[in-house]
Amino acid sequence: MKIPFHRAFIDDNEINAVTEVLKSGWLTMGEKTFEFERNFSAYTGAPNAVAVNSCTSALHLALKAIDLQPGDEVIIPAVTFIATWEVITYFGAIPVIADVEKDTHLLDVISFEKKITGRTRAVIPVHYAGQPCDMDPIIEIGASKGIYVIEDAAHSLPAYYKGRPVGSIGHITCFSFYATKTLTTGEGGMITTGNDLFAERMRKLRLHGISRDAWNRYSHKGSWRYDVDEAGYKYNPTDISSAIGIEQLKKSDAMNKQRSEIAGWYNDYFNNCGLAEVYTVRDERISSWHLYPLKINIESVTIDRDQFIEEMKTRGISTSVHFIPLYRFSCFSGSGYEACDFPGSEYVFSRTVSLPVYPGLSHDEVRYVAENTIDILEKFRK
Numbered sequence: 001m002k003i004p005f006h007r008a009f010i011d012d013n014e015i016n017a018v019t020e021v022l023k024s025g026w027l028t029m030g031e032k033t034f035e036f037e038r039n040f041s042a043y044t045g046a047p048n049a050v051a052v053n054s055c056t057s058a059l060h061l062a063l064k065a066i067d068l069q070p071g072d073e074v075i076i077p078a079v080t081f082i083a084t085w086e087v088i089t090y091f092g093a094i095p096v097i098a099d100v101e102k103d104t105h106l107l108d109v110i111s112f113e114k115k116i117t118g119r120t121r122a123v124i125p126v127h128y129a130g131q132p133c134d135m136d137p138i139i140e141i142g143a144s145k146g147i148y149v150i151e152d153a154a155h156s157l158p159a160y161y162k163g164r165p166v167g168s169i170g171h172i173t174c175f176s177f178y179a180t181k182t183l184t185t186g187e188g189g190m191i192t193t194g195n196d197l198f199a200e201r202m203r204k205l206r207l208h209g210i211s212r213d214a215w216n217r218y219s220h221k222g223s224w225r226y227d228v229d230e231a232g233y234k235y236n237p238t239d240i241s242s243a244i245g246i247e248q249l250k251k252s253d254a255m256n257k258q259r260s261e262i263a264g265w266y267n268d269y270f271n272n273c274g275l276a277e278v279y280t281v282r283d284e285r286i287s288s289w290h291l292y293p294l295k296i297n298i299e300s301v302t303i304d305r306d307q308f309i310e311e312m313k314t315r316g317i318s319t320s321v322h323f324i325p326l327y328r329f330s331c332f333s334g335s336g337y338e339a340c341d342f343p344g345s346e347y348v349f350s351r352t353v354s355l356p357v358y359p360g361l362s363h364d365e366v367r368y369v370a371e372n373t374i375d376i377l378e379k380f381r382k
Helices: 011-025 030-043 056-065 082-089 109-115 137-146 196-205 216-217 239-250 252-270 305-314 342-353 363-379
Strands: 048-052 073-077 095-097 119-122 147-151 172-176 189-193 292-296 352-355
Touching: 011 189, 011 239, 011 342, 030 048, 030 189, 030 239, 048 056, 048 196, 056 082, 056 147, 056 172, 056 189, 073 082, 082 095, 109 137, 119 137, 137 342, 189 196, 239 252, 252 292, 252 363, 292 342, 305 352, 342 352, 352 363
Parallel strands: 073 095, 073 119, 119 147, 147 172
Antiparallel strands: 048 189, 172 189, 292 352
């Protein structure tokens, strides 16, 4: 049996939607994108939704909206994708790395608070695997220190924290629609915010800073004349990708139900395994289960995580690792960060492997993954 790490859940609805756009003669950002934004706003409960071409673009525009300046500091967790760090450097600002919790892989609130200085301008909590961070204390600490909370929700559609949907909690929230995400448009992203001024500015900045959208300039609705009052970027999506997003959003709850069911099947297999640690989701939170991260009990087996991954490959099972801690990259050499300063992140990184979890994965396939996982661990038990 061959089981890929991910398969996009695409059917005729997405295909027909794309065909409709292609036949319309208007392919770039237009009415389909605006419809997608309205639907996404309603779905997340956020007053404003701004569609962009990636979550990296979303994070960049979010930091631009708060007027991040050179020398400002932004606190981020060590366990995240490199884009979370990368966008901060665009401004000449300083990324400050905090540790994560060993069981949830989420930003450790105590570590975050210790990293705050007089130059801290924002924090970017990353909702790892689909589970929201502990947002109440993060927002409370941020409010007391004048720190913006910009959520990296690349993994978290839909997800809930104490009954509140992710997308309607922090100052700004950034979503990803990359090929492997819980909602995909191939490439793409969305920004949500309750701040109308932030939203208006980000809408302009996503398309070079021009005062009206290309749709208005080139349709009978608008004029060729426009103004630019601030240099922007080429971050707009297309109506092709937005058409896919509209259809994906319609079945978002159904897809989430399937991923949650798959995670439950895995938990049933691994809860009493003894050689692996099941990922913790707090009682007051609902995860989107973008990832199923399993931690191997490396003290009880004679192979490490990387060798385990190679063993799984020989059995036709593709897995992945999320993520290499930021301070381990070459770009951080000489920065003063040491692995020993991040015990939670090191614990997570040395043990974690992400198993396949996506709509359409059958129970037989889950059983095959789980039984082979356990068989390999038992084979190498100390």
